Amino acid sequence: MVSKENIPLQMECTMLFQSNPYMIETVEGLSIKLGRKADDILPIIEQLEQQGILEMLGDEISPLYRYKEPKIIQDIDFAEEVDSI
């Protein structure tokens, strides 16, 4: 489980990969791209990998991560639901 305080960072990571679907990065590279500490990013990346959002390439000594595009992409419009609230 990702702790509550880590949710914003998980969102940042997911958004970064989603907007740049052919990005291939090390944890250090992601740390530079996001401007966050590598130590904070590592558990999040592992979590995203477990969730099947990211894919790990290469060996475990120098792992690389890339976005695993979902098989089905669907745009959902919540506007109406939001208005009714």
Place this chain on the structure above:
Amino acid sequence: MQSATGINGLDIILGGGLPTGSAIIVEGAPGTGKTTLGIQYLYNGIQQYNENGIFITFEEFPDQIYTDMKRFGWDLQALERNNQLRVISLSPETLIQQMRETDGLFETLIKEIDCRRIVIDSISLLKFLNRDSEIKGREILYTLRNILRKFKLTSLLIQEQSDLNAEHVPFEHFIFDGLIRLSLKEHLQLFRQRTMEVLKMRGSSILEGEHIYRITEEGIYVVLASRTVADIQDSESELRLKTGIQSLDDILGGGLDRGNIYMLDTNSKANYRNIITSILAERIKAGDQLLTILSSIQSIEELAALLKLHQVDLNKVIEEKKMYFIEHYNRPLPESWRNSVFHVNDLDNEKYNHFLKYELYPKIHSDLKNEKNWFIYYDLNAIINERGTDYVLRHFATETASARSKGMTVLVLCNFKEVGNNVASFLERSCNGVLKTWVDGSYQYLQITKASNGDISKPYLLENMQDFPYIRLI
């Protein structure tokens, strides 16, 4: 085989496109449009030539590139969805590591989309991978080049501008197949002008020089330096007059245009006689009627000797009434040549003009009616010396206009430097074409600085040869 860029002007500069399978450096300062050029090359490759491509960026976020390129109407993400393009963001270390690996990520990506073109932005960062060892840095670039070649990818490798004034030529300029330089130059003091120059392209004949380009709403648009608005001209070969110098004919697009006025601008050191003689000899051989204005430094005897070297017997030509001379100097002549020479040394400007109008022109006019072609060699230096600049300014435009209207071809010899800027500019305006020859150091050059088709040539080296036609342009 060439891989066309589809970029206006650039393919003409490159003689069709980038050599297929070559690795070319695109060098430029920030703001010169290197990334745009790279993406445009890939986008056109997909849309126009059915060649898929990969863009590798080390520093930029792909989503920034998607957004930036939308201003040109290029939807890169749509191409990615169709598996025609990949905009890949990774670090330089990862790229090299994955390129080296058997069945690594690089190889997989190439196969995945059947990639033919690749752009790497930028190789400047690769050099920093081994900051401590120049040899290691070289090794990385060698490896990169070899892998790109192995996959037969036509590659553009973007590089931050190297110091133009540096004596040290960057190593990568040697190992890669070509170099395109984009520059920002000061223009009209207030503006900056973007220019493109192809400095190296292995195995290709390129259009040399700096060409201006603009970043338009359709991307990079190159306007060729040697193309100005062209006059309408008939390019049929019989309307081209051969000069007798094959390399000069090639530069002129087949030869001189019949019925046009050409100026040969030469300084005193340059040897122009072989050029003139070759053209005159060729006209004689073609059966044209010739009229020549002799100068103080060229008598008929000297001309006869030169023509003989070009396989023309002047005695025979004169006998057949094919060549006439205007002589401003009182020089002795053999009896057999007298009827071909008009002596004007005792005529003042007014009488000379009268002679041209009422004696010479009617004669030429009657010959033109007999469908004879006239070629006139006009030594303007002699007219300036004998009749003054004012006379030339007053009558030259009228004379050339009259010649042109009668379909006569005129070759004018002049030294622009000697006559001054204003007169030179006036003379240049009155001519359809200008050939300039000059000596710099121990070498003579020739350049077409004005042509009826709007082309301006690069300066050619003029080499003297032992054998006919004695000169060659290189």
